[in-house]
Amino acid sequence: MSTSLVYFVIGSLIVLLIGIAAYFLTARKYQSSATVANSYDLWTLDGILEFYWGEHIHLGHYGSPPRRKDFLAAKSDFVHEMVKWGGLDKLPPGTTVLDVGCGIGGSSRILARDYGFAVTGITISPQQVKRAQELTPDGLNVQFAVDDAMALSFPDASFDVVWSIEAGPHMPDKAVFARELMRVLKPGGILVVADWNQRDDRQKPLNFWEKPVMRQLLDQWSHPAFSSIEGFSELLTATGLVEGEVITADWTQETLPSWLDSIWQGIARPEGLVRFGLSGFVKSVREVPTLLLMRLAFGTGLCRFGMFRAVRTNSRTELMDRNFAKETPSSSVR
Incomplete structure (x- = not known):
């Protein structure tokens, strides 16, 4: 082996080790x-994220069974598919x-432009x-x-529809998150949620x-933390504000191509390297291991893409009972 090749291999290994260390640190x-x-x-x-992922910072919908589709178009399609699945159309x-x-x-913007809804977006x-x-x-x-989804600033029963895509994993207390989503719905209102979920480890650790x-x-x-589809469904039901049952679905296969497609964007659109320079390139490459781990997790069943639909009960009795219980000292509650 030539000296130059040895130096190249050693240099490559050093760069790789530095990259791995930087990723974890x-x-x-x-x-x-x-x-x-x-x-x-x-x-x-x-x-950088907007350049490669567009205005939708969520996964795309590739159909069932999945088919090849433009990455950005799949993201827009996801919104329309979620509208139809939730009955919002x-x-x-x-x-x-x-x-x-x-x-x-x-x-x-899609909900307002294409469906005529009056939309309030919070982040x-x-x-x-x-x-x-x-x-x-x-x-x-x-x-x-x-606004903070763990303590929404809106009064009870403020909206006809509550909509959320891939926000749940950021919530530290899933029960509080579920309660806030249902609380701000009007009686008869519809909750539609799309989220990354972990396999239910109560069934299979x-x-x-x-x-x-x-x-x-x-x-x-x-x-x-990630919730499971089963676990979050149970938390929604436990709010006491759900009419009937929580409807769930697994869209893992429909969204799975998004992970590798997101990596491919960096290859297919090299103009990003010119636009964002070396620092942008380093930032982009840094996300590749996580994207690959996401693909591994969703592809093997460790993670699932969960859909949730719930209707707020028409009766206000449950909410009144909950408020009474919160305001009454526990010693006097029978």
Whole structure:
């Protein structure tokens, strides 16, 4: 083996080791809502995520069975498929919608433009609100605000529809999140949620390789925990505000191509390297291991893409009982 080749191999191994060390040492672990807000502020300010993922910072829908599709078109299609699945296409113009975890407003704009809904988008990131406002044309019935999904600032029974895509993994207390989503729905209103979920480990515990993979999926993107489809459905029911049953579906196969497609964008659109320079290239490459781990997790059943639909009970009795229980000393509750 020539000396130059030896130096090349050694140099490559050093770079690889430095890259691996940097990946683990610079993890964006969840500490509080502030760390989530800060992560999204930074991703919004540098513009890289928007350049490659477009205005929809969520996965795409590739059909059932999945077929080849443009990455950005699949994301837009996801919104329309979610509308149909949730039965929202049957609602009249002017229906009030709260988009929880709206990102830079891609879904909110579609809901307002294509369905005539009056949409309020909320996110914990001030920079996302600013960018969402910049991208929204005048005359569209959409407004954006900074708000915390763990303690929504809206009164009880404020919206006809509550909508949320891939926000749940950032919530530290899934029961509180479920309660807030249902609380702000009007009686008879519809909740539609799409989320990344973990396999229900009460039925099948995580094994030796799944635990470290899940740890990285949590730590790299400021996630405190993933719920399971079964677990979150139970939490929604436990609010006492659901009419009938929570409807669920598994869209893992429909969304699975998104993970590799997102990596392919960096190859298919090399102009990003010119636009964002070396630092942008490093930032983009840094996300590849997490994207590959996501593909592994969803492809092997460790993770599932869950859909949830619930209707707020028409009766206000449950909410009155809950408020009474909260305000009454436990010693006097029978």
